[in-house]
Every structure is written in structure tokens, then in C-alpha cells.
Amino acid sequence: MQEVKKQEKIVHMFDDIAKSYDKANRVMSLGIDVRWRKEACKKAFEALGVVEIERIADIACGTGDMIIHWQNEACNAQKNIKEIIGIDPSKGMLEVAQDKLSHLIENKKITLEVGEAKALNLPSDSVDILSIAYGLRNVVELDAALDEFARVLKPQGILVILEFMNDSKKGWIRSLMKFYTRKILPFVGGMISKNYAAYAYLPDSIKGFVSVEELKQRLLKRGIESYFIKGYSADISTLYVGIKK
Ligand SMILES: C[S@@+](CC[C@H](N)C(=O)[O-])C[C@H]1O[C@@H](n2cnc3c(N)ncnc32)[C@H](O)[C@@H]1O
Numbered sequence: 505m506q507e508v509k510k511q512e513k514i515v516h517m518f519d520d521i522a523k524s525y526d527k528a529n530r531v532m533s534l535g536i537d538v539r540w541r542k543e544a545c546k547k548a549f550e551a552l553g554v555v556e557i558e559r560i561a562d563i564a565c566g567t568g569d570m571i572i573h574w575q576n577e578a579c580n581a582q583k584n585i586k587e588i589i590g591i592d593p594s595k596g597m598l599e600v601a602q603d604k605l606s607h608l609i610e611n612k613k614i615t616l617e618v619g620e621a622k623a624l625n626l627p628s629d630s631v632d633i634l635s636i637a638y639g640l641r642n643v644v645e646l647d648a649a650l651d652e653f654a655r656v657l658k659p660q661g662i663l664v665i666l667e668f669m670n671d672s673k674k675g676w677i678r679s680l681m682k683f684y685t686r687k688i689l690p691f692v693g694g695m696i697s698k699n700y701a702a703y704a705y706l707p708d709s710i711k712g713f714v715s716v717e718e719l720k721q722r723l724l725k726r727g728i729e730s731y732f733i734k735g736y737s738a739d740i741s742t743l744y745v746g747i748k749k
Contacts (some may be wrong), residue, residue, distance in 0.1 A: 506745070510540065511645070512695045518642075521699050522597045525597065525638045525697075536737060540572060545577035545581075547732050549577070550661045551732070552601055552661075556583075557578070559586065560589070560631070561591065561626060562589070562634075563636045564639020565591060566598055566639070568590060569604045570635055571588055572605070575614075585613070588668040589615050590617070595618060598616050616728065620643075621636065622647075622649075622651075623652065630656055631661055632658060633662045634653055634657055635665075637665075640667050641709040651726065654728055662747060663748065665743070668710045669715055669735075669739070670712075670715050671715060671749075675682070687707075690706050716735075727748055727749050729746060729747055
């Protein structure tokens with residue numbers, strides 16, 4: 505029950521900041537996330553190794569940035585994607601995505617659905633690539649979500665996670681980056697969105713999240729083996745790409 509309340513609070517928070525989310529994101533990341541997202545798509549295509557891709561599911565799709573990247577990178581890599589499904593529990597975030605992606609949604613290739621990572625409205629063994637970008641930290645029932653990812657992915661299907669992992673490594677560059685993410689970013693995000701509480705949640709959610717090693721082990725228990733793991737910008741952001749065996 506406590507978990508349900510906590511999750512509802514997080515989703516309401518995203519509803520509240522949905523309209524200013526893209527602007528805050530652009531300023532806070534200084535556009536660096538574009539590189540991280542592109543690399544995630546490229547590595548996933550490489551790991552999957554086929555030209556025809558039936559279904560990509562982007563979980564915690566938010567305002568749809570990752571969907572746009574899947575679409576663009578597929579063109580660059582000459583891949584053909586039949587269907588992309590974006591799933592998110594925040595109606596506010598999905599409304600922004602709907603506007604942003606309207607030109608793509610018209611061709612019926614892309615659909616957006618309200619839903620949570622722990623209960624995906626997708627058949628078992630039906631997804632070629634499942635991505636979740638900066639969303640997993642917000643999933644209160646992490647293990648239930650990982651179970652779902654393992655269930656819906658096809659054998660040899662690819663899991664892509666981009667996330668701010670909880671990292672205990674030391675060093676002055678890391679300390680500087682941590683200061684930036686934990687002190688400066690919440691302030692900047694708060695100013696742009698006028699919702700300081702929402703952006704104060706960012707460092708708390710990173711602190712409360714698992715390390716990449718822990719995540720790797722939990723996925724391995726579910727039959728997902730790591731294919732590529734890389735930390736970017738002094739490990740502020742981590743890319744995990746795994747294959748369901
Ligand atoms: C930081 S945003 C990331 C959005 C987008 N993926 C991106 O890369 O910009 C986190 C998203 O996670 C969603 N979220 C929160 N709880 C979730 C859950 N239990 N299952 C799926 N998504 C969730 C939020 O609604 C929000 O849209």
C-alpha cells in the first residue's frame with residue numbers, strides 16, 4: 505500500500521512538470537543526453553543484428569524523446585521498424601508526447617499507452633527491443649518491472665536501460681559531477697518548472713537506486729545477459745544493453 509502511494513506521488517509529480525519537462529531537460533543536460541541516446545540505439549541495433557524489427561517498446565516514454573531517437577537511428581542504420589509502443593503512467597507526459605509525435609502517430613506506426621512498467625499490456629515473447637531511458641529509478645516496484653521486461657522480450661530480444669545509477673566510486677571529477685547533479689541541476693530544474701520539490705526528488709531518487717552491478721545481477725537471474733555496459737561523463741549516466749537468452 506505504501507508502495508502504491510509512493511508510486512502515485514511520483515506519477516503526479518511528472519504530471520505537474522510535464523509541460524516544462526523538455527525545456528528543463530534541454531537546459532539541464534546541455535544536450536549531452538542526445539549522444540547517450542544515440543549510442544543506446546546503435547548498440548541495440550548491433551546486438552539485435554537484424555534489419556526487420558517487429559516491435560520496439562519504450563517504457564517510461566515520457567514526452568517521447570527516445571521514440572524519436574529510435575525512429576531517426578533506424579533510418580541512419582537502415583533498419584525497418586514495424587511498430588513502436590510508448591508506455592508511461594503519466595497522462596501529462598503522454599499528452600506532450602502525443603503533440604510532439606503527432607506527425608509520426610498519423611502513420612499508425614507509433615502508439616502511446618498509459619501503463620506502468622510492473623504490468624505491461626504486452627504479450628509474452630513479443631518485443632524485439634525494450635528501452636527505458638531515465639525511467640527505472642522512478643519505478644517503485646523494481647523487481648516486478650524486471651520480471652515484466654524478461655517476460656515480454658522475445659528470446660534474443662534486447663533490453664536497453666539508460667539511467668543515473670547509484671555509484672559509490674570516488675575521485676574528484678566524480679565528486680564534481682555529483683555536486684552538479686545533486687545541487688545545481690535540481691536548482692535549475694526547479695527554476696524552469698517552478699516546481700522545486702519535483703527536482704529535489706532527482707538526487708534522492710539516484711541515491712535510493714541500485715548500482716549497475718546490482719542491476720546486472722538481478723537481470724542475470726531473469727535470463728538477461730549483459731552485452732554492453734558503459735558509463736558516460738564520469739559515470740553520471742550509464743548505458744546497459746542486455747540480451748534475453
Ligand atoms: C525522467 S522521465 C524520463 C522520460 C523519457 N524516457 C526520457 O528519456 O526523457 C521518467 C518517466 O518515468 C515515468 N514513470 C514513473 N513511474 C513509472 C512506472 N512505475 N512505470 C513506468 N514509467 C514510470 C514518468 O511518468 C516519467 O515520464
